[in-house]
Amino acid sequence: MSKPIIVYGHDTGPNPWKVAIVLEELNIPYDYKIVDMADMKKPPFEAINPNGRVPAITDPNTGITLWESGAIIEYLIDTYDKESVLTFSHFPEKYHVKQWLFFQVSGQGPYFGQAVWFQKFHEPVVPSAQERYTDHLKRVLGVLDKYLDGKEYLVGNKCTIADLSFVTWDMMVPWILEGDTDASQLEKHYPNWAAWHQRLMQRPAVLKIAQDKQNAV
Amino acid sequence: MSKPIIVYGHDTGPNPWKVAIVLEELNIPYDYKIVDMADMKKPPFEAINPNGRVPAITDPNTGITLWESGAIIEYLIDTYDKESVLTFSHFPEKYHVKQWLFFQVSGQGPYFGQAVWFQKFHEPVVPSAQERYTDHLKRVLGVLDKYLDGKEYLVGNKCTIADLSFVTWDMMVPWILEGDTDASQLEKHYPNWAAWHQRLMQRPAVLKIAQDKQNAV
Numbered sequence: 001m002s003k004p005i006i007v008y009g010h011d012t013g014p015n016p017w018k019v020a021i022v023l024e025e026l027n028i029p030y031d032y033k034i035v036d037m038a039d040m041k042k043p044p045f046e047a048i049n050p051n052g053r054v055p056a057i058t059d060p061n062t063g064i065t066l067w068e069s070g071a072i073i074e075y076l077i078d079t080y081d082k083e084s085v086l087t088f089s090h091f092p093e094k095y096h097v098k099q100w101l102f103f104q105v106s107g108q109g110p111y112f113g114q115a116v117w118f119q120k121f122h123e124p125v126v127p128s129a130q131e132r133y134t135d136h137l138k139r140v141l142g143v144l145d146k147y148l149d150g151k152e153y154l155v156g157n158k159c160t161i162a163d164l165s166f167v168t169w170d171m172m173v174p175w176i177l178e179g180d181t182d183a184s185q186l187e188k189h190y191p192n193w194a195a196w197h198q199r200l201m202q203r204p205a206v207l208k209i210a211q212d213k214q215n216a217v
Numbered sequence: 218m219s220k221p222i223i224v225y226g227h228d229t230g231p232n233p234w235k236v237a238i239v240l241e242e243l244n245i246p247y248d249y250k251i252v253d254m255a256d257m258k259k260p261p262f263e264a265i266n267p268n269g270r271v272p273a274i275t276d277p278n279t280g281i282t283l284w285e286s287g288a289i290i291e292y293l294i295d296t297y298d299k300e301s302v303l304t305f306s307h308f309p310e311k312y313h314v315k316q317w318l319f320f321q322v323s324g325q326g327p328y329f330g331q332a333v334w335f336q337k338f339h340e341p342v343v344p345s346a347q348e349r350y351t352d353h354l355k356r357v358l359g360v361l362d363k364y365l366d367g368k369e370y371l372v373g374n375k376c377t378i379a380d381l382s383f384v385t386w387d388m389m390v391p392w393i394l395e396g397d398t399d400a401s402q403l404e405k406h407y408p409n410w411a412a413w414h415q416r417l418m419q420r421p422a423v424l425k426i427a428q429d430k431q432n433a434v
Contacts, residue, residue, distance in 0.1 A: 050364045051320060064309045068319035070287075075312045092281045095292045102285035103268060105319060110327035117349075126343050132334075147267045 003060040004029040008048060010037065011216040014168035015069045015109065016055035017209050021164055022073050024205035026080050034216065070105040073161050074098075086161050096155045100162035104169075111136045112169045115176050134180060137173070141190045148192035152199065159200070167200045171210065220277040221246040225265060227254065228433040231385035232286045232326065233272035234426050238381055239290050241422035243297050251433065287322040290378050291315075303378050313372045317379035321386075328353045329386045332393050351397060354390070358407045365409035369416065376417070384417045388427065 005023065007030050009016025016032075023030045039045055041052035049056040049067040056067035062079065066072050077087050088094045115133035118126060144166070147154070154162045170193075177183035187194040200206055222240065224247050226233025233249075240247045256262055258269035266273040266284040273284035279296065283289050294304050305311045332350035335343060361383070364371070371379045394400035404411040417423055 051324065051360050053324075062308070064312060066309075066312055066316055068316045068323070070319040070323065071312060071316040074315060091279070092283075095281060095283055095288060098291060099283055099285045099288040102287040102322060105323040106285070106287065106327060107268065107270075110323060114331065122345065122349075124345070126346060128339065128341070129343060129346050132339075143268050 002029075004031045005061075006030070006058045007032045008035050008045070008056040009054050010034050011213070013054065014172060017213050018069050018165055018168045019055045019057070019072050019076075020212070021167065021205050021209045022076050022086065022161060024208055025086055025164065025203070026076065028076065028080050032212070068105075070101055070165075073101070073165065077161060086159070086164070088156055088158075088160065093156045097160050097162045100154045101165050104162075104165040108140050108166060108169055111140065112172065112176065116172070119176055119178075134177060137176065138182065138189075141173070141186070141193050144196070145190040145193040148196050151192075152196070159203070163196070163200055164206070167197065167206055168209075168213075170197050171201070219246075221248045222278075223247070223275045224249045225252050225262070225273045226271050227251050228430070230271065231389060234430050235286050235382055235385045236272045236274070236289050236293075237429070238384065238422050238426045239293050239303065239378060241425055242303055242381065242420070243293065245293065245297050249429070285322075287318055287382075290318070290382065294378060303376070303381070305373055305375075305377065310373045314377050314379045317371045318382050321379075321382040325357050325383060325386055328357065329389065329393065333389070336393055336395075351394060354393065355399065355406075358390070358403070358410050361413070362407040362410040365413050368409075369413070376420070380413070380417055381423070384414065384423055385426075385430075387414050388418070 005028060007016060007019055007023070009020070009032055011034055020030070020032060035045055035054055040049075040054065045056075046052055048058065048065055051067060053067065055069050055072060056065065057072050057075075058065045059079075064075070066075055077084075081087060087097050111133060115130075115137045118129045118133055122129070151157070153159050173186065174183055177186075182189060201210070222245060224233060224236055224240070226237070226249055228251055237247070237249060252262055252271055257266075257271065262273075263269055265275065265282055268284060270284065272286050272289060273282065274289050274292075275282045276292075276296075281292070283292055294301075298304060304314050328350060332347075332354045335346045335350055339346070368374070370376050390403065391400055394403075399406060418427070
């Protein structure tokens, strides 16, 4: 492979940076293009993603255009991770990696996103909706915490895309819960989750992307 | 294969029935077990799915236990659809199927679910939250409608898991939008979406599951 993959992303949203972490981990050249929110739901970007969202990629090495972070990550793994560094190629672990990846995209991302919306942006303030989504966020942390008891990683004692997919939303938890009594006690309430999150945060690829994300704002 | 796959589901929720449609399409024997909501987030079901949700499956033919509808569907296809009846095994269509499947699980299901919650259950009634989610639902119908212009199916002119994954939530749209001026004008506003949805609804597997779902309540 020689030509960089183009990643369409933006600055604050966590989903495109999730793709960037996988690219960094696999040492794949890429070019991160920030798309303005205002330009996402109209041409020419709509021709890349009819859903008007980021991330999307175009890979000049294979000719594919693809959107949805979960699909992009699985494409990158199939195409460029021939040694299964970030996944498992055997049964049943390959499906357990998939299971946690699907949980992240359907059970973590959308709900953490609604928590952000009602905590930070929705007018008027709706306490019952705020509570619904911060409760959901804490439930997800609780599920991860309980499952990670005695484990370093979600599947097969190795860091995979299952783990890495959670990290960009999890980075935002202290900010989302700002003002909530639990915000400063994450390590106390979710010790296995907190240790796992720190383990992931110390990876060079994750550190680099956390820095790039901060610099992009 | 001889032994039926056990599907843990419930009566009204659309996600377990999505898995049942794929099982019917592929003519795979299965046993649909309804789990009470009250029993999902505690043992013994938590040992099957630590996230306390349905669907989950156990497949006695391979020994796997798996949850998350998207992961289950991909497992069933890999394991039992060797002729790629409901998918594509070649590039780039195989990734485009994945892309729409990920859109369904992350962009349709969770948001249609929030529309249900705020339209039907949340107290007090919060009109701004109702509007947020019914608008989102209509946006998703609009994305599908525009993309389906001139097409019978989402990927490669063949009915795949990409299409079938949307149908159980789409069945609920008239009920979710009840009372909304758009509820009775879906065919007018989203003609390509409506024709596609009817095309899927006429499949024997989908008809059977729509009936089973109705009988289960």
